[in-house]
Amino acid sequence: MAKIIYTHTDEAPLLATYSFLPIIQAYAAKAGVEVETRDISLAGRIIASFPDRLTPEQQIGDALAELGELAKTPEANIIKLPNVSASIPQLKAAVAELQGAGYDLPNYPDEVESEQDKEIRARYDKVKGSAVNPVLREGNSDRRAPASVKEYARKNPHSMGAWSPDNKTNVATMGHDDFRSNEKSVIVEKAGSLRIEHVATDGTTTVLRDGVPVLEGEVVDSTFMSVAKLREFLTAQIAKAKADDVLFSVHLKATMMKVSDPIIFGHVVRAFFPVLFEEYGEVLAEAGISPNDGLGNLLTASAALPEGEAIAAAVKKGLEDGPRVAMVDSDKGITNLHVPSDVIVDASMPAMIRTSGHMWGPDGQEADTLAVLPDSSYAGIYQAVLDDCRANGAYDPVTMGSVPNVGLMAQAAEEYGSHDKTFEIPADGTVRVVDESGTALLEHAVQAGDIWRACQTKDVPIRDWVKLAVTRARATGSPAVFWLDETRPHDANLIGLVKKYLTEHDTNGQQIEIMAPVDAIKFSIDRIRKGEDTISVTGNVLRDYNTDLFPILELGTSAKMLSIVPLINGGGLFETGAGGSAPKHVQQLVKENYLRWDSLGEFLALASSFEHLAQSTDNARAQVLADTLDRATGTFLLENKSPARRVGSIDNRGSHFYLALYWAEELAKQTEDVELAAAFGPLAEALRSNEQKINDELIGVQGSPVDLGGYYQPDDDKAAPVMRPSATFNEALAAL
Structure with a gap:
């Protein structure tokens, strides 16, 4: 049976999963598609890190490592929802909650005073921060606003604040003595291993990181910020x-x-x-x-x-x-x-x-406001x-163009902060990156307290990134702009490789430019005001920035972006948008049983996942599911069934009902697969005829506090009934 992996994550996306996943599984089963879950939540990752301290009943496998290996195969089809990229306070809060639930987990050691502290800290360090994305992203990023979403934003423009010329923000x-100005970069000539060491002014050498594997042609950078x-x-x-x-x-x-x-x-x-x-x-x-x-x-x-x-x-x-x-x-x-x-x-x-x-x-x-970005x-x-x-003045969502993104991120490219190559320097001296022959490839004079970091970008992802940029430019007819600054060492190395790899593609008739980021954004926003689209082709950090900046201005949110990661070895990773608002939504649900989370990103990702599955496994019914879901999502937007703003209106659960209704109706009336249409006809009729009753059941529960049994690890027996309160809807779905 064909398989899709749907990730079990955190906060509002997780709560939405309790409601939406049963719909997905019921519909997918009719196409011979199995939808399984893997727990990559913060709580799940913590539990998986300490099997030696837990009872057999408490132990769970390392789902993230499993999916990381799957992402390297052609069979991969993973839908990845937003997860908590845990800061230390969040990590500590999750540990405390799990301890309260009976898990014998150690506290996070703020100070490392023993070998045990060091070992515990190392386990937690693999969990905190953006620990998930580098593991799963075995491909580069293609993020854009789907046509249906862009059209909805134009017809239903979100509010944009007015601007005055005397605004002081x-x-x-x-601009100096920071990561940007201190950067050095080298392209590794042969595969091997690097060592990062700190040589203090008294000659004492401390190995900060040993055995850093590198491939031939890999770009390696280092830099520091003067504290x-x-x-x-x-x-x-x-x-x-x-x-x-x-x-x-x-x-x-x-x-x-x-x-x-x-x-x-x-x-x-x-x-x-x-x-x-x-x-x-x-x-x-x-x-x-x-x-x-x-x-x-x-x-x-x-x-x-x-x-x-x-x-x-x-x-x-x-x-x-x-x-x-x-x-x-x-x-x-x-x-x-x-x-x-x-x-x-x-x-x-x-x-x-x-x-x-x-x-x-x-x-x-x-x-x-004075916005400080050091x-x-x-x-x-x-x-x-x-x-x-x-x-x-402000941009106009009705007329403005779009800035989709092709982002370099495969195989942890440019992961400046999510790895073990960033250090707070203990003493004055020099930090060196040394190869196996003892040659220092990179070095910086540093002072105690300075923040030093290194990162790697492999050659295969760079080559794939250029290919994806050309592919998107050809598919859309829009200019593609590489946001690279020739005065920055890392970017200068990338510019040389981009120019080299562009010669491998037919770029006739396509406008492909290389501009420094400030020039690139000026070019792009000038085109936005004319209603024109421009593809931003960026590194990993700018991918993160641009895929929030432009969608928030264009669509009012970054949650409505289609985010596809064509995996290098042929599989597909489908991301569902950003989760920045997720904590506030959970707080509202607990307070008044109302979840405002918008699952549109999940709808978009699911359609792309079905389409990929249809193409990779020759499953015609999966393609029917994809096509009908696309049409249902269009109706969903036109009928404005996204969660409203206040109690007494449809929330996330009501959105799921309407998506299920429109999808069932599209399946029932499609003519590509008569047997599939017959299977969904009764469901479409049941949902439509009971629309008012189901709405009453979904909205009727709102207004009172609910107990989820946990924030980082909700109790399934408590959370599932909260998120599936309509018996009529549940029975109709079960009958399918």
């Missing part, structure tokens, strides 16, 4: 925000950049509260309270200390004396500095741009968009 970035210069920069920006009377905000990615960005975040907290750390820094450090975990954790954890009240008073005084801070939740007093994973740059910057360049202030009102690698793209909106 800007981006602040270092002394970072502190100077942050102090200056805090003063500037206060002088200019704008909100202060910092925009990092403490999830994907799981080693570097929490450290940077901690320096921001230190810089904002200099008196606090001057007076109580040692007390906090001795108590194991790190600013890297955010202001919220600092306040909570320090409350139990004898100095707790004085520390809280010092924080209050720091907020009063400093600039106004951008807020995550002004009603609850949650600032931009409270939790490192609350403000993720690729989602927070587009949301700010969409809202007149504003963030929310402590008074609950919108205000101009590293200058890509900060300029956001400044370019801000300047364009200041000069030309």
